[in-house]
Amino acid sequence: MAAHADGAHPRRRCPLSSWATSHGTFAQPCGPARPSRPMKQWTHDAPLRIVCTCWEVLMARTEKGRKVARGGTPAGRTAVRRTRNGALGESESQGVDIRNxxxxxxxxxxxxxxxxxxxPEPLDYHQLRGRIEAARVTLPPLYRDEVLVPFLRILDKLGSQGFAEVLLRDPTREREAGLVIDAAHTILQNGENYQLVATDAFEEVVSDLYDGFLSAEDRRNVKPPDRGVIPPLVKWGSPQFGPYTWPVDVTRSVLGMGAGIVSLPPAHARVGLLAWSAIGHEVGGHDILHADDGLPEELAIAVNEHLQAGKLASLGHYWSERIDETASDVLGILNMGPAAGIGLIGYFRGLNLAFRGEGRLRNGGRASDPHPAGILRGFLAAYVVARLRFDHAAEWSQVILNEVRMDVVPEELVLAGKKVDPEDARRSAELVAEVIVSSKLNALEGHSLGSIQTWRNSDEEKVQEMRRLLVSGLGALPDAVTEGIYAAHLVAAGVTAALAAEADVRRIFDRMIRLLKQMHDRNPSWGPLFIRHRSDVAPHFLYPYPRHRV
Known part of the structure; x- marks a missing residue:
């Protein structure tokens, strides 16, 4: 992302600024760290666009000494970091196979x-408006009212001249023009069937995270969210930015839309299976955390106090300043199980291998990076998995922990300019996992995030069932199989199947995408009724009658 010499983006008025009520001006995507302040005064200053690829990975693209150029020849498997005895950096435990x-x-x-x-970008105002209007019939009623109609209203207020001025003011598409173009793409790509199968598949994965934490079924005995949030619309494009999101508080304040926007590089429609386990929660966590008033602030305070009590005060400050991204990682693992944890590690290793020529987690974390350092996120994943409620949680946790430990380089472990002992880093992640998963929070009426959503033996059984479908190559999902199975189960099955020895990653990915598309076609939120989340339509039975067999 381009920035001025002082590290801040210019703040300029534009034709959209009169509608940007809550932000007023456009904040930078990943700006400098907030100044230190007492934790009780902590507030969330949401960026306009949240870029979910690690800041240092993005910066690595410009390094002259990188070993693999973008678009160049792929590095061989030998570039993956090796262990001390020369074996490839992989772990295997009884029942857990990640040899691939x-x-x-x-x-x-x-x-x-x-x-x-x-x-291509829709740059002609009159053509764009006509295409948006034509896409009206392709969106379900909920998204027509919350996304398409407000966007048309903004286009009408701008007019042809105002639309052109917005584009001229933001030639790099990192601010207001990027938001407008991306909003148009979310509607057009859905309406005009761009990457039809992959688009619907990705929408289903993103929707499932929202369903898991915000639906009426999962929030029994917990008040409804303070802010009604519907899953974001997805789009493909802007590979130079990697995965990113425009959170709903930005789309609402600037465009009047009731849903956020999630963008992935178009390549992920065809390749990059592990990204599907890591990106969904990355780009969705912000809206979920902010659906309940005071939740991120309460988590930040709890993390800071817990680490201070554990004599890790400086790390408590580091983690709490990055509570949105930290909690988003936790939400993803609670929703998808250990596949999200090991998937995150493989995903970041792949990015670092592509852009830096070294396939391991980054040990350092800049003060300006809103994400915790990669090595901390790996430790966090291991300890969140350990707190899941299924029989093999400890086994999976140890496998992930072994992988993370192989990537630790003590002399490089510098967080926000401060050298950190590896053992302190590990202990801090363990404490953070405990706080975010198990703390009873006022914002959730005394409930914890782990009590709303977690991973159980029943989820593992569904994953095994889906793995058999993916490996065998059977076609459609029968109704008897899809009952009670969600996108998280299918992606977890794809990840664990691809990680197993001698798996055909590309074939499994293709089958996973097609089955997710079938699942999306049956999602009631995309039907003719106004249904926010799939699990909102769930009967409460008086007596557990045995189900009739068909």
Missing amino acids: LPACIQDIVLAAQDTDPGP
């Missing part, structure tokens, strides 16, 4: 090096 992790990492490298820009 190097191939999955290489799959991410191929996706990262793909420069497909996606569909």
Whole structure:
């Protein structure tokens, strides 16, 4: 992202600024760290666009000494970091098979090096308005009212001249023009069937995270969210930015839309399976955390106090300043199980291999990076998995922990300019996992995030059932199979199947996408009724009658 010499983006007025009520001016995507302040005064200053690829990975693209150029020849598997005895950096425990992790990492490298820009920008105002109007019938009623109609209203207020001025003011598409163009793409790509199968598949994965934490079924005995949030619309494009999101508070304040926007590089429609386990929660966590008033602030205070009590005060400050991204990682694992944890590690290793030539997690974390350092996120994943409620949680946690430990480089472990002991880093992640998963929060009426959503033996059974479908190559999902199965189960099945020895990653990915598309076609939120979340339509039975067999 381009920035001025002082590290801040210029703040300029534009034709949209009169409607940007809550932000007024456009904040930078990943700006400098907030100044230190007492934790009780902590507030969330949401960026206009949240870029979910690690800041240092993005910066690595400009390094002259990188070993793999974007779009160049893929690095071989030998570039993956090796252990001290020369074996590839992989772990295996009884019942947990990740021997194909190097191939999955290489799959991410191929996706990262793909420069497909996606569909062209809709720059003609009159053509754009006509295409948006034509797309009206393709969206379900909920998204017509919350997204399409408000966007048309903004286009009408801008007019042809105002629309052209917005585009001229933001030639790099990092601010107001980027938001407007992306909003148009979310409607057009859905309405005009761009990457039809992959688009619907990705929409289903993103929707499932929202369903898991905000639906009426999962929030029994917990008040409804303070802010009604519907899942974001997805789009493909802007590979130079990697994965990113425009959160709903931005789309609402600037465009009047009731849903956020999620963007992925177009290559991820074809390749990069592990990204599907890591990106959905990355780009969705912000809206979920802010659906309940005071939740992120309460989590930040709890994390800071807990680490201070554990004599890790400086790390408490580091983690709490990055509570949105930290809690988003936790939400993803609670929703998708251990596949999200190991997937995150493989995904970041692949990005670092593509852009830096070294396939390991980053140990350093800049003060300006809103994400915790990669090595901390790996430790966090291991300890969140350990707190899940299924029989193999400890086993999976140890496998993930072994992988993270292989990537630790003590002399590089510098967080926000301060050298950190590896053991302190590990302990801090363990404490953060405990706080975010188990703390009873006032914002949730005394409930914890882990009590609303977690991973159980029943989820593992569904994953095994889906793995058999993916490996066998059977076609459609029968109704008897899809009952009680969600996108998280299918992606977890795809990840664990691809990680197993001698798996065909590309074939599993293709089958996973097609089955997710079938699942999306049956999602009631995309039907003719106004249904926010799939699980909102769930009967409460008086007596557990045995189900009739068909």
